[in-house]
Amino acid sequence: MSxxxxxxxxxxLRIMTGMCVGIVAGLVALSVNGQQxxxxxxxxxxxxxxxxxQLVAVPLVFVSLIKGVIGMSDxxxxxxxxxKTIGMYMTTTVIAILIGVTLVTVVKPGRFxxxxxxxxxxxxxxxxVNTVMEEQSKQGPLSFFEEIVPNNIxxxxxxxxxxxxxxxxxxxxxVAALSVGKEKIKPxxxxxxxxxxIILRMIDYVIQTAPYGVMALMAGLVVDTSGDIGLFxxxxxxxVTVVFGLLFLMLCFYPLLVKLFTQIPVKHFIKxxxxxxxxxxxxxxxxxxxxxxMDVGKNKLGVxxxxxxxxxxxxxxxxxxxxxxxxxxxxxxxxQVLGLDLSIAQIFTIxxxxxxxxxxxxxxxxxxxxVMTMVxxxxxxxxxxxALILGIDRPLDMLRTSVNVTGDLVVSTIVDPKxxx
Numbered sequence: 001m002s003x004x005x006x007x008x009x010x011x012x013l014r015i016m017t018g019m020c021v022g023i024v025a026g027l028v029a030l031s032v033n034g035q036q037x038x039x040x041x042x043x044x045x046x047x048x049x050x051x052x053x054q055l056v057a058v059p060l061v062f063v064s065l066i067k068g069v070i071g072m073s074d075x076x077x078x079x080x081x082x083x084k085t086i087g088m089y090m091t092t093t094v095i096a097i098l099i100g101v102t103l104v105t106v107v108k109p110g111r112f113x114x115x116x117x118x119x120x121x122x123x124x125x126x127x128x129v130n131t132v133m134e135e136q137s138k139q140g141p142l143s144f145f146e147e148i149v150p151n152n153i154x155x156x157x158x159x160x161x162x163x164x165x166x167x168x169x170x171x172x173x174x175v176a177a178l179s180v181g182k183e184k185i186k187p188x189x190x191x192x193x194x195x196x197x198i199i200l201r202m203i204d205y206v207i208q209t210a211p212y213g214v215m216a217l218m219a220g221l222v223v224d225t226s227g228d229i230g231l232f233x234x235x236x237x238x239x240v241t242v243v244f245g246l247l248f249l250m251l252c253f254y255p256l257l258v259k260l261f262t263q264i265p266v267k268h269f270i271k272x273x274x275x276x277x278x279x280x281x282x283x284x285x286x287x288x289x290x291x292x293x294m295d296v297g298k299n300k301l302g303v304x305x306x307x308x309x310x311x312x313x314x315x316x317x318x319x320x321x322x323x324x325x326x327x328x329x330x331x332x333x334x335x336q337v338l339g340l341d342l343s344i345a346q347i348f349t350i351x352x353x354x355x356x357x358x359x360x361x362x363x364x365x366x367x368x369x370x371v372m373t374m375v376x377x378x379x380x381x382x383x384x385x386x387a388l389i390l391g392i393d394r395p396l397d398m399l400r401t402s403v404n405v406t407g408d409l410v411v412s413t414i415v416d417p418k419x420x421x
Contacts, residue, residue, distance in 0.1 A: 015390055018211035019218050026222025035223045043220030049213020050383050052206045053373045058157055059199050061357060061374065062170050067192045069174025070185065085311050088411045089319040090355065092257075096249055096321035096403075097351050100328035103245045109237035110336020167356045210390065217387030238333045239392050245325050246399050250277070254410045261414045264301060272300035273409055277402040286316050286404045293405050297412050307416040315408030322403025324354050326396060327372055334376065334385035346379045353378055 029038045150156040150165035157166060177185045255266045276296050280289050294312045297303040303311075331350055335342050342350075357371045373383040 014211035015214055015393070018213075018215035019390065019392075022215035022218030023222055025215070026219040029219065029223055038219050038223045042216050043223075044216075046213050046215075046217030046220055046387060047384065049206075049209055049217070050373065050386065052209065052213075053386070054377070054383060056199060056202050056206060058166060058374075059195075060203065061371070062157075062166055063192055063195045063199055065167060065170035066174045066177070067196050069171060070177050070189055070192065084415050085315075085411060086318070088414060089315060089407075092321050092407055092411065093319065093324050093355050094351070095253070096325040097328045097354050099248060099253070100245050100325040101332065101347065101351070103241050104329040104332045104336075107237065107241045108336060109234050109241050110333050112234040112237050113337045167353075214387055214390045217384065217390075221387060234333075234337060235388065235392065238329070238389065239396065241333075242326055242329050242396050243399065245329060246322050246396075246403050249321060249325060250403050250406050254406055257410050258413060264413055269301065269409075269413070272296055273406055276405055276409075280401045280405045281398045286320075286401055286408070289405060290316050293408055297409055301409065301413055303412045303416045307412055311412040311415055312408055315411060319407050319411065320404055321407040322400030325403070326400045327354050327375065330372065330389050331375055331379070331381065334388055335379075335381050337388060338381065338385055340381060342379065349379050350375060 025042070026038060029035055148165060148168050150169060153165070153169050156169070177188055182189075255270065258264055258269045259266050273296060276289065276292055279292055280286060286293075290312060293316075294308045297308045297312060298305055328350060331354075332342065332347075353375045357375065372386060376383045376385065
């Protein structure tokens with residue numbers, strides 16, 4: 001007997017469908033006075049989805065960071081190139097984040113959401129917000145740096161708001177492992193490679209539930225806000241803000257770096273990387289297009305093979321300029337919608353955590369969801385706010401992947417000529 005073939009829709013289409021169904025369900029509930037039913041029987045499934053994302057956040061960042069640091073075991077051979085490459089990746093990431101902070105602060109897409117409805121959402125999450133604000137009022141000027149170093153890693157792991165402490169321990173562990181020697185830590189390398197594969201599979205399971213989680217969250221959100229149309233106006237302006245930031249990186253910032261630091265004509269660079277950008281856009285995975293990225297670097301941009309083999313895989317792991325810009329805009333947008341005024345210290349925390357966590361963001365579709373819940377929680381923004389943006393995330397994910405791979409090529413062209421001398 002032949003099995004009937006089933007048409008499987010991509011996850012992003014199901015997420016968008018789930019968002020639409022959730023909005024319609026919320027509006028229907030409002031029209032028939034079924035708000036209590038949605039609150040009691042639908043919204044909890046959305047909360048469960050958020051808890052699943054938070055569940056895998058700590059293991060993902062911890063394992064990915066250690067795997068990434070240990071994976072630099074051949075950095076001794078390329079010490080000069082390694083320092084320049086990592087320095088360039090971190091610099092471009094910080095600049096991308098600052099561009100995101102500037103755009104979302106100037107445009108303020110969250111202001112298009114009615115202040116009264118924002119007050120309702122803020123009241124819903126008031127316990128979380130008040131707890132964090134109370135903790136911040138007790139902090140001194142150097143408390144931020146003091147809190148980076150954990151006194152008990154088990155306690156840090158049990159609290160998502162202490163993710164910087166986990167990142168610090170993971171980096172320290174990875175550096176210490178490298179200093180011991182590659183042969184002695186081979187079992188550790190194998191262990192973390194296996195753990196990374198397992199966690200990525202777990203994330204895949206969680207992402208498969210996203211359409212249902214988003215549907216439940218959006219239904220609850222519509223009920224909580226009484227179906228205010230301002231939310232969707234704010235969402236449209238948010239999407240335009242993200243697209244502008246990503247296009248600015250890809251069409252202005254990167255070509256400027258190529259012009260200033262390489263001998264490659266900007267027109268030639270753009271013409272060479274355009275097919276790769278389209279491929280990255282269609283796959284939404286910088287890891288999946290890595291072989292093509294290396295081929296473009298070697299055969300079209302003239303980067304030598306040794307540089308490509310080191311810089312490109314490293315970039316697919318730690319260089320997430322597009323993702324970092326997107327995450328910064330998204331986090332501050334969610335805070336604006338919820339009516340939360342972020343302090344300078346909180347914005348600084350977002351910049352630091354987004355920069356560091358970009359190292360642990362997997363280069364697969366939806367990989368940024370988990371990291372975003374971590375950063376949101378760390379600065380006192382309810383992770384449930386992630387539901388606001390998931391419905392339109394897929395096209396933004398496609399575009400930021402194109403930015404990520406373009407950044408990998410730019411850094412390789414900057415590093416390579418200096419290494420030939």
